[in-house]
Amino acid sequence: MDKRSFKSRYQLACNRKSFLGLTRESALKGLFGGNAFVSIVVLGLITLFLFKEGAGFFGQYRDSLLLYRQSGLEYVELMRGQQNALSALTRYLNSIRSRQVEKLAEEGYDFQESRAITEESEDFFYDFEDLAVPLREHVIEANEILSAARDSYQEMQNLSEHRKSLLESGRQDEADALEIREIDFALFFDIVKSRESEYIEINENLIRGIEEILPSVPYFGDAELQAKTERFKELAEMFIEEVSKFEENVLAWERARSVPISEAFTSFIFGKKWVTNSSIQDWYGLIPLMSGSFLVALVAMFFAVPLGIGAAIYVNQVARSLERDLIKPYIEFISAIPSVVIGFFGIAVFGTLIREVSGWESLAWIDFFPISERLNAFTAGGLLALMAIPTIFTLAEDALNNVPLSYKEASMAMGSTRLQTILRIIVPTALSGIISAVLLGFGRVIGETMVVLLCAGNRIEIPRFAEGIGVVFEPVHTMTGIIAQELGEVVHGSMHYRALFMVGLVLFLISLLINYFAQKIVMKFQISRG
Amino acid sequence: MSLVSLRLQKEIKMDTPAVDSQRVDRNRPLIRISDFDFSYGDKQALFDINMDIAEHKVTAFIGPSGCGKSTLLRCLNRMNDLIESARINRGKVEVNGVDIYDERVDATELRKRIGMVFQKSNPFPKSIYENVIYGLRIQGIKKKSQLDETVERCLKGAALWEEVKDRLDTSGLSLSGGQQQRLCIARAMAVGPEVLLMDEPCSALDPVATAKIEELIHELKNDYTIVIVTHNMQQAARVSDQTAFFYMGNLIEMNATDQIFMSPDKEQTEAYISGRFG
Numbered sequence: 001m002d003k004r005s006f007k008s009r010y011q012l013a014c015n016r017k018s019f020l021g022l023t024r025e026s027a028l029k030g031l032f033g034g035n036a037f038v039s040i041v042v043l044g045l046i047t048l049f050l051f052k053e054g055a056g057f058f059g060q061y062r063d064s065l066l067l068y069r070q071s072g073l074e075y076v077e078l079m080r081g082q083q084n085a086l087s088a089l090t091r092y093l094n095s096i097r098s099r100q101v102e103k104l105a106e107e108g109y110d111f112q113e114s115r116a117i118t119e120e121s122e123d124f125f126y127d128f129e130d131l132a133v134p135l136r137e138h139v140i141e142a143n144e145i146l147s148a149a150r151d152s153y154q155e156m157q158n159l160s161e162h163r164k165s166l167l168e169s170g171r172q173d174e175a176d177a178l179e180i181r182e183i184d185f186a187l188f189f190d191i192v193k194s195r196e197s198e199y200i201e202i203n204e205n206l207i208r209g210i211e212e213i214l215p216s217v218p219y220f221g222d223a224e225l226q227a228k229t230e231r232f233k234e235l236a237e238m239f240i241e242e243v244s245k246f247e248e249n250v251l252a253w254e255r256a257r258s259v260p261i262s263e264a265f266t267s268f269i270f271g272k273k274w275v276t277n278s279s280i281q282d283w284y285g286l287i288p289l290m291s292g293s294f295l296v297a298l299v300a301m302f303f304a305v306p307l308g309i310g311a312a313i314y315v316n317q318v319a320r321s322l323e324r325d326l327i328k329p330y331i332e333f334i335s336a337i338p339s340v341v342i343g344f345f346g347i348a349v350f351g352t353l354i355r356e357v358s359g360w361e362s363l364a365w366i367d368f369f370p371i372s373e374r375l376n377a378f379t380a381g382g383l384l385a386l387m388a389i390p391t392i393f394t395l396a397e398d399a400l401n402n403v404p405l406s407y408k409e410a411s412m413a414m415g416s417t418r419l420q421t422i423l424r425i426i427v428p429t430a431l432s433g434i435i436s437a438v439l440l441g442f443g444r445v446i447g448e449t450m451v452v453l454l455c456a457g458n459r460i461e462i463p464r465f466a467e468g469i470g471v472v473f474e475p476v477h478t479m480t481g482i483i484a485q486e487l488g489e490v491v492h493g494s495m496h497y498r499a500l501f502m503v504g505l506v507l508f509l510i511s512l513l514i515n516y517f518a519q520k521i522v523m524k525f526q527i528s529r530g
Numbered sequence: 531m532s533l534v535s536l537r538l539q540k541e542i543k544m545d546t547p548a549v550d551s552q553r554v555d556r557n558r559p560l561i562r563i564s565d566f567d568f569s570y571g572d573k574q575a576l577f578d579i580n581m582d583i584a585e586h587k588v589t590a591f592i593g594p595s596g597c598g599k600s601t602l603l604r605c606l607n608r609m610n611d612l613i614e615s616a617r618i619n620r621g622k623v624e625v626n627g628v629d630i631y632d633e634r635v636d637a638t639e640l641r642k643r644i645g646m647v648f649q650k651s652n653p654f655p656k657s658i659y660e661n662v663i664y665g666l667r668i669q670g671i672k673k674k675s676q677l678d679e680t681v682e683r684c685l686k687g688a689a690l691w692e693e694v695k696d697r698l699d700t701s702g703l704s705l706s707g708g709q710q711q712r713l714c715i716a717r718a719m720a721v722g723p724e725v726l727l728m729d730e731p732c733s734a735l736d737p738v739a740t741a742k743i744e745e746l747i748h749e750l751k752n753d754y755t756i757v758i759v760t761h762n763m764q765q766a767a768r769v770s771d772q773t774a775f776f777y778m779g780n781l782i783e784m785n786a787t788d789q790i791f792m793s794p795d796k797e798q799t800e801a802y803i804s805g806r807f808g
Contacts, residue, residue: 320614406652410714413609414665414721415642424668429655 047508054505057498061284062264064495068281071150072189075253076143077280079199082246083139086132086206089232089239096228097125103222121218131209134202142192147280149188156180189255196251203247207240268502274460274477276486276496284499286506288462292377292476295463296452297445299381299472300388304445305438307385308392312434315393316400317408317422328397335390342383343454351379351455358473368470373457378472380456384445392441399433400426436518443514447507449480456481479503560585560725560755561606565621568598568605570613575601577779579621588747588756590770590787592763594802597776599759603727606630606757607644608637625725642669645718649730651710653702653717658685658694661702661713665721680720688716689746708739715746719754726750728758732765744769763803767791775799 022030068074100121104114159180166175214236220226271285311331315324351374357363359370403426411421427434457475460482465471483500490497559582568576576598583589591599601610605623608630610616622629630640642665653661660667662681671677681698685691690712694705702713711731718726728747732740747756747769760766766773767787774784775798783790783799794800 404652406648406650407654409609409612409646409648410652410654410717411664411668412612412638413607413641413646413648414668414718415638415640416665416668417638420668424664425654 050501050505050508054498054501057495057502058261058264058268060495060498061268062259062261064282065264065267066259067150069257069259070185070255071153072146072185072192072255073150073280075192075250075255076139076146078246078250078253079139079142082243083135085239085242086135089235090129090132092232092235093125093128096225096232097121099228100220100225103225124213124216124218127213131206131213135206138199138202145188145192149183149185153183153185156183199250200247203243207243210236210240272462274482282495286503288460289477289479289482289503291462292456293446293478293480295377295472295476296381296384296456296478297442299378300384300445301438301442303382303385304388304392304441308389308441309396309434311389312393312396312400313422313427316397317426318418331393332390334386339387339448339450342386343451346379346383346451346455347375350383351375354379368467368473371473373473373475375455375457375475376473377456377463377476380452381472383451383455384448387448387451388441388445391444392437395437395440396434399430399437402433403429432521432524436521439514439518439521443511447480447511449484452478453481453484458485479507559583560626562624563621566623567619567621568601569617569619571615575779579781581774581781581784583755583757584772585755586751587771588751588758588769590766590773591757591759591776592766592773593776598779599776600729603729603757603759606727607641607646609646611637642721643723644725644727645721645723646727647711647714647718647729647731649733651707651714651734653705653710653713655701655703657699658702658713659698662716662720664717684716684719687719688712689742690716708735708742711735711739711743712746723754725755725757728756730759730761733761775802777802
């Protein structure tokens with residue numbers, strides 16, 4: 001005790017204040033370390049949650065595909081494919097007819113006169129349409145039988161679920177009262193299969209019918225219509241050839257084939273259809289959404305990359321300090337605009353503006369103008385560019401700023417102009433930083449939701465890339481948009497619900513990859529400086 | 531290119547000693563600075579500088595930090611144009627009788643004539659070969675034979691050829707500090723300047739590398755007019771023919787180097803040289 005009251009300098013050092021066994025330093029360390037820990041844990045939880053919710057999807061999807069096959073609906077779908085090809089042909093013929101009527105009206109014929117003129121083509125049209133009837137009826141009948149079987153199967157499934165829950169809650173009597181039948185798909189399918197000879201006969205008649213009728217295609221004096229009818233003939237002959245292929249597929253189809261889990265996986269990743277709440281079969285294919293997302297992102301990057309990098313070069317290398325102080329905060333302010341406001345602007349102003357501009361006579365030479373949809377990939381992409389510009393600008397400007405001033409001086413001292421210095425020294429030196437800025441901008445665009453949901457048009461179909469550059473004016477749906485749109489309305493735990501989680505997981509992986517590569521490139525950039 | 535810069539170019543070419551070395555008066559000033567006031571924003575950096583820099587001599591600028599010697603050096607090839615707030619208040623700088631701050635003079639053309647080597651070696655992150663020919667590339671010269679010839683000539687001129695001839699395609703940044711600085715000198719020579727401005731070229735180098743650069747300066751004197759800024763007074767004494775002493779933005783004294791170091795006219799100069807301040 002006595003010794004302790006003697007305060008030496010040595011003792012003072014041991015007397016640090018502590019609270020709950022923590023000194024101030026360790027408390028601070030704990031605080032900041034805790035913050036870092038919490039963010040890592042949250043990230044981990046999000047990943048886990050996504051995986052957990054998404055993981056059940058493939059099993060469910062496989063079951064669904066298996067049901068689709070076992071019930072024989074897949075078989076009907078094959079025949080329906082043929083039917084659809086035939087109706088496409090009919091539609092084409094119809095478009096020729098309506099064009100003819102249109103032309104006659106333009107030339108000043110009245111209704112009666114044009115009726116008389118079109119009589120011949122009219123007859124041909126009806127004859128052709130009649131050819132399609134037997135096939136259509138065959139498909140409808142087969143579909144009715146098989147979907148009735150599928151529906152009662154699902155009903156029985158529900159009943160047995162119900163029974164299980166009754167048994168669990170101990171209500172034996174009620175459970176026993178439920179009448180549960182076994183549905184044997186084979187019985188129903190055999191009925192349909194037994195009528196296969198009819199199908200073959202229908203096809204024979206169809207081919208014969210088309211071949212008979214084809215020489216009597218009406219003749220139009222008009223060059224445009226004549227070209228179209230020639231095209232129609234070609235298409236009809238192509239269809240005749242295809243019939244045997246359709247038939248082959250239908251006959252070769254086997255009900256007993258099982259569905260491996262990999263098939264569920266590939267039909268999700270490479271599936272070309274996203275159809276929900278269908279009476280026949282739900283399809284969860286990623287391609288329409290992914291291609292939509294990337295199309296929108298490409299449009300956005302097309303604008304954002306040159307603008308963002310150009311602005312960064314200007315601000316960093318050319319602008320006077322007064323300009324820099326003005327421009328920089330302005331561009332960075334764009335990222336503070338809520339995305340829903342930008343989407344609002346897109347619907348109210350930008351989309352309408354684009355459609356109006358596309359209607360200008362002076363732009364009529366562009367073959368996909370005027371556009372029909374106000375909300376399309378271009379509208380969304382243009383607005384997303386606005387959101388990517390601040391990201392690209394800020395990061396690219398940082399990269400340019402990291403180029404040592406001495407490089408610029410050395411280049412200028414050798415008599416190069418400012419432009420030469422920028423293009424030959426500054427930009428190449430900062431290139432990897434600029435590339436990673438672009439990548440991160442791309443990540444920002446791919447992950448953006450509100451603007452695409454409001455402005456992309458939300459049509460779930462693969463954009464027709466074959467049409468060339470005009471594809472950007474098609475309405476599309478995106479991975480982010482579909483989650484935002486559908487997740488609120490699906491049944492918790494259903495296949496649809498899990499499919500949306502899988503889409504989320506894919507998005508997560510994409511942005512993870514983008515960030516990873518951006519980091520890699522930045523690291524390479526730092527090393528090359530060495 | 532403006533008329534004046536054409537004239538400037540022509541005059542410099544006509545007076546190039548390689549063409550007609552017999553006739554040239556070796557003491558005639560190539561650069562004349564008269565009544566020169568210069569400021570960064572509100573802060574005046576140079577006061578009333580008057581100075582002649584002779585052709586084919588080495589001129590050293592000495593003085594304590596912040597005395598304006600580097601600023602004046604950068605005024606000679608208009609590198610201060612890059613600084614937004616830089617302003618000339620009075621006076622002019624003439625090269626061969628042409629005022630280089632005349633608005634008709636093309637600064638890039640001027641800088642091709644007056645090359646510069648910086649305090650910190652700053653090769654570009656490109657190959658050694660590309661570093662040397664950068665000045666030719668920006669002039670649009672693509673002929674391989676001419677580029678090869680220039681690389682060899684300039685690297686030999688900068689006493690670097692033997693060390694790097696086998697690895698011309700490696701990065702300029704892979705060289706040692708002294709080699710990098712000589713690469714920068716070679717790079718400046720490739721453009722074909724008449725004047726080389728050196729801003730403390732040895733301050734970041736070890737004594738061996740410094741000795742090599744100093745030796746190089748001696749040799750370069752035959753072909754170039756050299757202006758060197760240095761903190762190292764022994765270096766100024768070793769390499770220069772004439773020396774200018776600056777203090778607080780003023781030119782205190784300028785004279786032949788021997789004169790300055792043996793018997794300076796001004797007391798301040800003597801105090802600085804003998805190490806009593808600065």
